[in-house]
Amino acid sequence: MTEITLVRHGQANSGAQDEANYDRLSELGHQQAAWLGEHLQTVTPYDRIVSGAMRRQIETAQGLNRSALPHDTDPRLNELDYFGLAESLKNTHGIPIPTCAPEFASHVPQVLDVWRNGGIHPDIESYAAFHDRIFGALHAAAACGERCLLVTSTGVISTLTAIALGLETAAKVKMFLSVTHTSVHKFELRGDDLYLTQFGATPHLDHPDRQHAKTHV
Numbered sequence: 001m002t003e004i005t006l007v008r009h010g011q012a013n014s015g016a017q018d019e020a021n022y023d024r025l026s027e028l029g030h031q032q033a034a035w036l037g038e039h040l041q042t043v044t045p046y047d048r049i050v051s052g053a054m055r056r057q058i059e060t061a062q063g064l065n066r067s068a069l070p071h072d073t074d075p076r077l078n079e080l081d082y083f084g085l086a087e088s089l090k091n092t093h094g095i096p097i098p099t100c101a102p103e104f105a106s107h108v109p110q111v112l113d114v115w116r117n118g119g120i121h122p123d124i125e126s127y128a129a130f131h132d133r134i135f136g137a138l139h140a141a142a143a144c145g146e147r148c149l150l151v152t153s154t155g156v157i158s159t160l161t162a163i164a165l166g167l168e169t170a171a172k173v174k175m176f177l178s179v180t181h182t183s184v185h186k187f188e189l190r191g192d193d194l195y196l197t198q199f200g201a202t203p204h205l206d207h208p209d210r211q212h213a214k215t216h217v
Contacts (some may be wrong), residue, residue: 001070002141002142002188002189003060003137003181003186003187003188003197004042004141004142004148004150004153004186004187004188004189005046005148005149005150005184005185005186006150006151006156006157006160006184006185006186006187007036007060007064007149007150007152007182007183007185008150008151008152008153008154008157008179008180008182008183008185009025009029009033009054009056009057009059009060009151009152009153009181009182010025010026010028010029010030010031010032010033010056010060010063010177010181010182010183011025011026011028011029011032011181011215012024012025012026012029012056013025013026014026014101014217018079018083019081019082019083019084022083023056023199024055024056024059025059025060025063028213028215029056029059029060029181030059030063031213032060032064032181032182032204032205032213032215033059033060033062033063033064033182035062035182035204035205035210035213036063036064036068036182036184036204037063037064037065038066038204039204040064040066040067040149041066041067044147045067045147046069046147046148046149047069047070047146047147047148048069048070048071048072048144048146048148048149049061049064049065049069049070049071049149049150049151050071050072050073050074050077050137050141050148050149050150050151051071051072051073051074051077051150051151051152051178052073052074052075052076052077052078052079052141052151052153052156053073053074053075053077053078054078054079054153056153057077057151057153058073058151060151060182061082061151064151064182065090069149071087071163072088074096074132074140076134076135076136076137077134077137077150077151077152077153077156078152078153079152079153079154079155079156080125080130080153080155080159081082081124081125082111082155083097084115084121084123084124084125085111085115085120085124085131086098086107086111088120088121088124089110089111089120091121092107092114092119092120092121093110093114093119093145095107095110101217102207104217105177108173108176108177108216109166109169109170109173112169112173112176112192113169115127116184117170130155130159131159131163134152134156134159134160135194137148137150137217138166138187138189138194139189142189154176155176157175157179157185158175158176158178158179159198160185160187160194161173161175161185161192161196161199162175164187164194164195164196165196175199176177177216178200178216179200180205180214180215181204181214181215181216182202182204183200183201183202184198184200184202184203185199185200185201186198186200202214
C-alpha cells in the first residue's frame with residue numbers, strides 16, 4: 001500500500017481560448033501556491049516534488065516548494081488536451097468553444113462524453129491512452145521509495161477520483177468542475193487497485209480572509 005498526494009495547479013489564465021495563452025499562472029495562482037507551500041511546512045515533510053511538464057504545473061511546484069525539495073517533471077501528469085478536444089467537438093458536432101465560466105460548465109460534460117466514447121479526432125490523445133499514462137505516473141511515484149507530492153491538473157485528479165469511486169461520466173463531470181486550484185488529494189495504490197482517501201482539501205485557503213481565493217476556473 002502506497003499513499004500518493006496530488007495537488008491541482010494554481011489558477012491559470014482562465015480567459016484564454018487556447019492552451020498556449022492559458023498555460024501560465026495568474027497573480028492569484030502564484031499566491032495560492034505560496035500559501036500552500038507555507039502550509040506544507042507544517043505537515044509531515046515530502047521528499048520530492050514531481051510536476052507535469054506544463055508551465056502552470058511547474059510554476060505551482062516552484063511556488064509551493066518552500067523547503068527546496070528536489071523537483072522533477074513527468075509529462076504523464078500533464079492535463080488532458082481540453083482545447084484540442086473542444087476544437088474536435090466543434091468541427092465534428094458543431095458545438096462552439098465556450099467563452100465564459102457558465103458555458104464552460106455546460107461544455108465539459110459534452111467533451112468528456114464524446115471523448116470517452118471515442119468520438120474525437122484520432123490525432124487527439126484517446127481516453128484509454130490518457131488513462132494508461134496517468135496510472136503510469138502514479139505507479140512510478142509509488143515505486144520510487146520516496147514520499148512524493150505530485151502537481152497536476154483537474155482532468156487527472158477527477159479521472160483518478162472517478163476510477164477510485166466507480167463513478168459514471170455524469171458524476172465525473174461534477175468532480176472535474178469541483179477541483180479547487182491548489183487543492184490537495186490523497187490516494188492509495190494497493191497493487192493495481194486505487195482508493196481515494198482525501199478529496200479537495202484546502203487548509204491553506206480555509207481562512208476568513210482567503211475565501212475569495214477558492215477558485216475552480
